[in-house]
Amino acid sequence: MEKLDILLTGVGGQGIILASxxxxxxxxxxxxxxxxxxxxxxAQRGGAVVSHVRLGEKVWSPLIKESAADILIAFEKxxxxxxxxxxxxxxxxxxxxxxxxxxxxxxxxEKYPADKxxxxxxRQRTKHIYFVEGTQTAKQLGDARALNAYLLGCxxxxxxxxxxxxxxxxxxxxxxxxxxxxxxxxxxxxxxxxKNA
Amino acid sequence: MKILxxxxxxxxxxxxxxxxxxxxxxxxxxxxxxxxxVARFPDVYAEWSTNEKVAMEVAxxxxxxxxxxxxxxxxxxxxxxxxxxxxxxVTGIQAGLVVANADDPGIHSSQCEQDNRFYAPFAKVPMxxxxxxxxxxxxxxxxxxxxxxxxxxxxxxxxxxxxxxKSAVNVSGKRPSPGQAxxxxxxGKYVMLPTNARVRCxxxxxxxxxxxxxxxxxxxxxxxxxxxxxxxxxxxVAYQYAREVxxxxxxxxxxxxxxxxxxxxxxxxxxxAKLIVIEELSPYxxxxxxxxxxxxxxxxxxxxxxxLNPAIIEQAAHKAGLLPxxxxxxxxxxxxxxxxxxxxxxxxxxxxxxxxVLSMLGQRTKGKNPKITVxxxxxxxxxxxxxxxxxxxxxxxxxxxxxxxxxxxxAGVGEKVVAVIGDSTFMHSGITGLVNAVYDKxxxxxxxxDNGTTxxxxxxxxxxxxxxxxxxxxxxxxxxKLVRGIGVKDVRVVDxxxxxxxxxxxxxxxxxxxxxxxxxxxxxxxQAERQTPEAVDAALCNDCDTCLLVGCPAxxxxxxxxxxxxxxxxxxxxxxxxxxRRAIAPESRKAA
Numbered sequence: 116m117e118k119l120d121i122l123l124t125g126v127g128g129q130g131i132i133l134a135s136x137x138x139x140x141x142x143x144x145x146x147x148x149x150x151x152x153x154x155x156x157x158a159q160r161g162g163a164v165v166s167h168v169r170l171g172e173k174v175w176s177p178l179i180k181e182s183a184a185d186i187l188i189a190f191e192k193x194x195x196x197x198x199x200x201x202x203x204x205x206x207x208x209x210x211x212x213x214x215x216x217x218x219x220x221x222x223x224x225e226k227y228p229a230d231k232x233x234x235x236x237x238r239q240r241t242k243h244i245y246f247v248e249g250t251q252t253a254k255q256l257g258d259a260r261a262l263n264a265y266l267l268g269c270x271x272x273x274x275x276x277x278x279x280x281x282x283x284x285x286x287x288x289x290x291x292x293x294x295x296x297x298x299x300x301x302x303x304x305x306x307x308x309x310k311n312a
Numbered sequence: 313m314k315i316l317x318x319x320x321x322x323x324x325x326x327x328x329x330x331x332x333x334x335x336x337x338x339x340x341x342x343x344x345x346x347x348x349x350v351a352r353f354p355d356v357y358a359e360w361s362t363n364e365k366v367a368m369e370v371a372x373x374x375x376x377x378x379x380x381x382x383x384x385x386x387x388x389x390x391x392x393x394x395x396x397x398x399x400x401x402v403t404g405i406q407a408g409l410v411v412a413n414a415d416d417p418g419i420h421s422s423q424c425e426q427d428n429r430f431y432a433p434f435a436k437v438p439m440x441x442x443x444x445x446x447x448x449x450x451x452x453x454x455x456x457x458x459x460x461x462x463x464x465x466x467x468x469x470x471x472x473x474x475x476x477x478k479s480a481v482n483v484s485g486k487r488p489s490p491g492q493a494x495x496x497x498x499x500g501k502y503v504m505l506p507t508n509a510r511v512r513c514x515x516x517x518x519x520x521x522x523x524x525x526x527x528x529x530x531x532x533x534x535x536x537x538x539x540x541x542x543x544x545x546x547x548x549v550a551y552q553y554a555r556e557v558x559x560x561x562x563x564x565x566x567x568x569x570x571x572x573x574x575x576x577x578x579x580x581x582x583x584x585a586k587l588i589v590i591e592e593l594s595p596y597x598x599x600x601x602x603x604x605x606x607x608x609x610x611x612x613x614x615x616x617x618x619x620l621n622p623a624i625i626e627q628a629a630h631k632a633g634l635l636p637x638x639x640x641x642x643x644x645x646x647x648x649x650x651x652x653x654x655x656x657x658x659x660x661x662x663x664x665x666x667x668x669v670l671s672m673l674g675q676r677t678k679g680k681n682p683k684i685t686v687x688x689x690x691x692x693x694x695x696x697x698x699x700x701x702x703x704x705x706x707x708x709x710x711x712x713x714x715x716x717x718x719x720x721x722x723a724g725v726g727e728k729v730v731a732v733i734g735d736s737t738f739m740h741s742g743i744t745g746l747v748n749a750v751y752d753k754x755x756x757x758x759x760x761x762d763n764g765t766t767x768x769x770x771x772x773x774x775x776x777x778x779x780x781x782x783x784x785x786x787x788x789x790x791x792x793k794l795v796r797g798i799g800v801k802d803v804r805v806v807d808x809x810x811x812x813x814x815x816x817x818x819x820x821x822x823x824x825x826x827x828x829x830x831x832x833x834x835x836x837x838x839q840a841e842r843q844t845p846e847a848v849d850a851a852l853c854n855d856c857d858t859c860l861l862v863g864c865p866a867x868x869x870x871x872x873x874x875x876x877x878x879x880x881x882x883x884x885x886x887x888x889x890x891x892x893r894r895a896i897a898p899e900s901r902k903a904a
Binding site for chain 2: 126136139140143148149150151152153154155159160161162163174175176177178180181182193194196197199200203204216217218219220221222223225226227228232236239240259
């Protein structure tokens with residue numbers, strides 16, 4: 116049974132917690148032992164969010180060790196770069212091409228890093244870097260909130276142990292009925308984008 | 313059947329299957345979801361109590377009357393509830409009383425990092441600690457049974473990585489049919505006059521002795537034999553980390569951590585060459601084990617501050633020579649100028665406008681030599697202390713803003729001191745402070761920021777909202793009437809989004825020679841109805857950046873001209889009102 120440590124990072128309101136919940140549910144359904152834990156901080160909106168998800172035959176710690184995550188999914192670019200040290204050497208980074216500038220950038224005291232700077236952070240660890248247009252695709256499909264389904268689709272292409280229909284069933288359990296169609300389409304697009312990359 | 317549950321959800325379900333009838337709490341990270349989960353069971357009485365002290369007293373009353381009761385809170389909540397908690401230890405109960413307490417190592421959302429395990433020996437109350445959601449579920453049945461068998465409250469102590477981590481739980485229990493509650497009068501047991509209390513204290517000593525015998529065979533304390541070179545005593549989430557870092561060692565996992573099983577620990581220690589303790593926060597287990605005369609180490613190489621994780625334990629173990637040298641991965645070098653992302657007030661937050669006005673009036677925006685001193689309190693609004701608002705000078709604990717302001721005024725601080733408190737925190741423990749201000753003639757200005765919810769912990773109801781945890785309507789406690797009833801004469805209610813009214817009233821409050829209360833009212837941005845987003849008219853904007861001083865995440869400055877993110881803006885109009893050139897308006901968006 117393969118072991119998989121997945122770190123999800125981004126900004127509050129991007130649907131990270133729901134995504135990590137769905138990964139765990141899907142892993143449990145596929146017969147894995149699984150644990151997850153989130154770090155949210157104090158802010159109701161706009162704060163940094165990190166979610167650790169682990170699956171394997173037996174999982175002890177809910178927290179992933181630094182330099183040990185097999186996959187890092189960055190819902191937001193800067194937060195991806197910040198947590199890159201958690202990725203294992205030659206692990207896989209899925210980076211959603213969306214910038215949400217922190218307040219210090221808005222007020223002009225700090226600068227948001229350029230894409231090449233974020234890439235060069237990740238290149239220190241791995242050459243398996245996927246820059247994906249999740250937010251853009253979700254918006255085109257009709258709902259920016261389907262970003263998490265898109266990124267789960269990306270993940271599904273990298274973790275064949277969980278079947279596509281199980282992923283979709285778990286999505287169906289957690290996503291509101293009226294948004295399900297868009298979310299399933301976003302999932303398919305994410306899966307396809309990684310396979311074609 | 314295996315289901316995925318957080319520690320908090322597992323505690324709630326475990327309590328439900330143990331027949332809990334009454335559950336009480338005040339919200340607090342990371343414990344809030346326990347009561348929220350219990351409240352979903354229709355056959356349990358669940359309430360948000362005004363504060364943790366009341367929550368403990370309500371639970372005590374229920375347990376006195378023969379109903380199993382659960383009281384949950386965060387670590388500092390037990391400080392508030394410690395008075396009835398200590399008393400409940402002395403009186404004992406009739407039906408089980410379980411206190412579920414969640415600590416916050418690493419201080420994700422607290423004012424301190426206290427290790428509440430010390431409450432157990434202090435209060436002479438047995439303590440259970442789960443190491444995952446399965447144990448959290450399983451321990452609840454034991455907790456209620458121990459409570460009744462030994463006539464004592466039981467402390468179930470978790471930490472963030474138990475409370476908020478999710479793992480698979482095999483749900484085996486079923487809810488028993490509840491019995492009929494009835495209080496059995498027993499003056500010697502429940503009326504703690506000194507004559508009775510002295511007798512009860514001897515009963516508690518005898519109880520502790522019997523518990524010390526019981527813990528020796530507590531079924532969830534577990535020895536896992538590996539190599540005998542290294543023996544590790546551990547509990548809670550630290551057990552999970554230790555299992556991962558030391559795959560070959562022997563383990564004594566303690567699920568009951570007060571009293572401690574002295575014989576079990578001694579036997580384990582005798583069979584291993586070296587004994588260490590791996591525990592988060594203070595050397596609680598280590599200290600008790602050393603007192604037993606057993607040679608042990610732990611905190612000489614494992615940090616006593618902050619959250620642990622497997623990497624920290626691994627590095628500590630390398631340094632202490634407990635693990636062979638490893639070849640660490642080259643660390644990732646992050647650019648030093650990577651912008652940080654501290655928590656912020658939301659776009660449209662009702663606190664932003666009043667903080668902006670306060671900051672301007674008090675010349676606080678630069679953060680140096682402000683004209684007005686502002687005592688703060690616990691809630692989202694504590695974030696107003698950050699730049700650019702720089703609106704607060706103190707934050708200590710729930711309700712402290714008012715007493716601190718009184719103290720500063722009485723000490724002779726020149727300008728009128730301003731205290732800032734939220735509506736839920738005012739209900740929790742601000743009322744007594746305000747009574748104090750009236751009684752002792754304190755000339756302070758109190759701002760009650762009334763957003764109609766307990767926002768920071770995730771929008772829980774409170775006595776002012778007129779709604780219970782179950783969503784049922786109830787009599788709201790009205791702030792204006794309450795404040796006037798206490799005897800405050802200068803009471804003003806101001807719209808949180810009307811900058812002019814805020815400025816006028818705040819100025820008058822500061823100048824008035826008596827105690828003044830300003831209720832600043834506006835819905836939490838997360839719950840507020842979205843209005844048309846604002847936009848900047850580029851032709852009128854002259855880049856003065858005044859709007860950036862409000863600290864709204866929807867206002868994008870930085871390079872070039874200010875813009876407003878229409879997906880984030882909810883149209884609160886605060887920036888529109890403060891723009892000196894009237895360059896901000898929802899109409900600008902329509903025109904563009």
